Amino acid sequence: MATSGEAIARLLAEAGWQPEQLARRLNECAERHGRTERLHPKTPYKWKRGDVPRSPWPALTTALLSEQLQRTISLDELGWPDEGFEAAPASAGLDLPWSSTGALRAAEVVNESEGMMHRRMFLTLLGSALTSPAHEWLIAQPPTDIASTAGRHLSGEVVDHLDAVTASLRRMDDHLGSGHTLGLVRQHLSVVVGALRERSYTDTVGQRLHATAGELLRLAGWLSFDDGHHTQAQRFWIAGLYQANAAGDRGLGANILGFMSCQAKDLGQLRQAVTLAETARASYPAASPKVATILDLRAAEAYANNRAETDTRRALDNAFGRFTDSRPEHGDPDWSYWINEAQAHAQAGYCFVKLEDWPRARDHLRTALRLQGNEYTREGALRNALLATTYVRQEQPELDKALALGDQAVQTLTGQVTSARCIKHVRNLVGALAPYRRTPAVRQFCQDAKDLIAA
Structure with missing residues (x-):
């Protein structure tokens, strides 16, 4: 042997x-x-x-x-003892029927106790496994019977209150960041899942409850992704797709796919990022200009990471064109509140950074910062870090401007909000400044950023 x-x-x-x-x-x-x-x-x-x-x-x-x-390579084949630590794909436990029962079970599985999560190591989905949940959701038929007869009756007014809490959690994330908010989101998700399991309700109320659970799972996935926990994010988002299907909400499902595309590009899965973004766009009937704008911008980011300039520009043109159609009768969902002109310019700036078109990136990022005002948010820190990078990477670097913007990003991420994703962009800025480390101001900035990056 x-x-x-x-x-x-x-x-x-x-x-x-x-x-x-x-x-x-x-x-x-x-x-x-x-x-x-x-x-x-x-x-x-x-x-x-x-x-x-x-x-x-x-x-x-x-x-x-x-x-x-x-x-399959096992520990036995390697001759290594069982460490009591199980490795499983992010989709483990989520191969469920696309029914209301399957949706409820998916939410319970991903929101299980921290102890259960700690005993298993879930591995990030890559390659075709990453896009498989999207394709399953795309072809799944929404269930026709969502009503429940268990327990006391639950009214639509209660769902209004649940949605109000969800909206507050979204806005809390904007200002505090992922590290402070995820625990509260999971607690609120437990309340919604308990209502789905234990109360009686009509089809309409049941669909709304699944939509609420789906948005909470989308938010939990975003918070996990922003904090650098990619596998946990994928599990939340897969479960969110089950809720979107149960709710019959194509916009919610498409939005989740957009976030999965955003993660895929960060993982270097560039072809899958495009596939997820285009699946999201193709699956959505464009009833809400805001939602359609979000999906266009996700596609633009995916194409920019692939250096596909023509496709990037086309997607950005589509996104900005939709801002002229803001009639109130469209009924934009509450979760689309964050997409505005400032955010669109910020995402366009990111795209042109990826395309190394520094002047266009700078124009968009400056506009985003001007429109956002004096808010010290995670997105403001990200915009400052990206804008600083354009000043470093241009043909004739302007280090003073880059360092001033970099300082603002570091201050916000140190004292205001937490975001591993934004810290990564500060790390990229420090890397871009490496050739200039002999300059005292650059050396001081890199030293100041060191503790933030290490954390």
Whole structure:
């Protein structure tokens, strides 16, 4: 029987990886899943000599090798002991019927206790697995019977109150960030799920409850994504698609796909980002100009990351064109409140940063900052960091302007809001400033940003 060292050596050879490549991929995987542990590039050489890795590396190693070799690699095959830590895909437990019962179960599964979540390591969906839930939602038929006869009657007025709390949580996120809000969202989701399970209601009220649960799952996914927990975000969003289908709400489902597209581009899954964004646009009947604008901007971001300039510009033109159609009879959903001209310019600025068109990026980002006023929000910090980057990356850098904007971003993210996603853009700014580290002001800014980035 092969020793553990022989087993890992054989599997690495089959995968075509050197130990350093395995270490790099494991570190990327750990970061993607919110883990703080990191491997030294030479550590897998010790495994080849028979050393047994500590948690979470056995579970991550079997998952990565299984994905690379397209077959299941177990701890037994590697000769490593069971660490009591299960690795499972983000979709685990969510292969459910597209019915009201399936939707309720999906919400319960992803909102289970933290203890249950801690004993399992859910692995981020990549490649075709990332777009599979979108395709299932697209072809699913909304259930026809949503009513419940369990427990005391629940009226539409109660759903109004539940929705008011949801709206408050959305706005709390704008000003406090993901780290302070997710726990409250999960508590409120538990209340809504309890109502779905334990109360009686009509079809209409049932659809509204599922829509409320779906928006809370969308928000929980966004907060998780903004905080760097990609797998948790995917689980919330998949469950949200079940709610959107049960509610018969194509706008809600399309919006969730838009957020999944945003995450896909951050994970480097650029083709999947386009697929998700275009699936969202194709699935939505464009009843609300605001919602259609959101979906156009998601598509623009996906195309910009693919360096597809023509498609990016076309999507941006569509988005800005919709602002002329703001008639009140469209009935824009409450969750679309955040899309306004400032946000549209900010997302356009991001697109042109990705296309390395610094003058256009700067024009849009300046407009976004002017329109937002003096609010110290997460989005303001992001806009400052992106605008600062344009001044560094242009042909003739203007470091004073870049550092002033960078300081504002750091101050907001240090004292006002929390956002791992925005901190990543500050890290990118520090990287862009690296050639100028001998300049005292640049060196001071990088030092000031160091604690924020490390946190």
